[in-house]
Amino acid sequence: MTCLNFIRYNLLLVALFGVCSTLSSQTTSSVTTTIASEGAAIGAMAISRETVVFTPSPSTSSAATTAPVLPRVFAPTLPRTTYSKYPWKLDITATVFWVGELPTANNPVPNTKSSWDTEWTKNFGGYDNPDPAKRSPDYRPAGFVPKQNPFYIALPYNDCVNSSVTKSEAAKVVPWYKQEFKEHGESVCRDRWIALRNGNRTCYAQWSDCGPFVTTDANYVFGDARPVNAKNSGAGIDVSPAVRDYLGFASSARIDWRFVDVSEVPDGPWKAYGTNNHFVQQISKDRDLVVSRIEELRRQRDDWFRQNGNNDLRRR
Numbered sequence: 001m002t003c004l005n006f007i008r009y010n011l012l013l014v015a016l017f018g019v020c021s022t023l024s025s026q027t028t029s030s031v032t033t034t035i036a037s038e039g040a041a042i043g044a045m046a047i048s049r050e051t052v053v054f055t056p057s058p059s060t061s062s063a064a065t066t067a068p069v070l071p072r073v074f075a076p077t078l079p080r081t082t083y084s085k086y087p088w089k090l091d092i093t094a095t096v097f098w099v100g101e102l103p104t105a106n107n108p109v110p111n112t113k114s115s116w117d118t119e120w121t122k123n124f125g126g127y128d129n130p131d132p133a134k135r136s137p138d139y140r141p142a143g144f145v146p147k148q149n150p151f152y153i154a155l156p157y158n159d160c161v162n163s164s165v166t167k168s169e170a171a172k173v174v175p176w177y178k179q180e181f182k183e184h185g186e187s188v189c190r191d192r193w194i195a196l197r198n199g200n201r202t203c204y205a206q207w208s209d210c211g212p213f214v215t216t217d218a219n220y221v222f223g224d225a226r227p228v229n230a231k232n233s234g235a236g237i238d239v240s241p242a243v244r245d246y247l248g249f250a251s252s253a254r255i256d257w258r259f260v261d262v263s264e265v266p267d268g269p270w271k272a273y274g275t276n277n278h279f280v281q282q283i284s285k286d287r288d289l290v291v292s293r294i295e296e297l298r299r300q301r302d303d304w305f306r307q308n309g310n311n312d313l314r315r316r
Helices: 002-051 120-124 241-247 278-315
Strands: 089-096 152-155 160-162 193-198 201-210 237-239 253-259
Touching: 152 193, 152 241, 193 241, 201 241, 237 241
Parallel strands: 089 237, 152 201
Antiparallel strands: 089 253, 152 237, 193 201, 193 253
């Protein structure tokens, strides 16, 4: 009996390791099955409406036969794939910037720090060299593994005055303010996800700084206006070297962009790095949960042997 329980405890530990590797595929399979079932159901409903034949009984009057009762079919106004909470902003001039960039004539503000991080270069992990020859195939700087997401952008609005004061207008202009606000001076815009599109290429990045040139253009960032900035061909967004390389354009290209929720971000290289990255954070939480559970099972096993193991061995 002692050996049997010992084997059971250790098998349970091994099985728990297997849960992590299968959880992702099971979830995907479940979602795929659900979508397929919904599609089949909707298709069947549509077919039933098209093929329904009304056959009046002999007792039915001719007036009644002119208005057959057809089954009700739900037809959504728009397909799921076309719905968007945040509309695209079209034909926006994009310029390239990078962590650790020093001031130049066209960019007088250094990027060694950001609007929300006074030690941006240090916290990022180093200089995000924009030279294509110094980039890794997975779009990060080749010289080091970044501590923050290398897919980052800057938009010309800052919801904070400083690290302890939030702008009073932010509650009115930032769409997700009520859901995300925690305390004054902590930005609700920082690390927000956006989608960027150039031709048939789309990538995703996080809002990490404010600019170019202005930090008060709420009408453009959250509304329908065009950027108020007139410098650098009226640039309305700064993008990192990783975004530039993935979309395949040079600085001062015209692109489209829009805000997205975390749930809308698909798989891609933008999910791989960074302590500020929601997907990296989730992986870390899942790993910690599994490690905690394994330790708990080990403690239960050891406690059982301390209480029962020696006596059973002596009886043998």
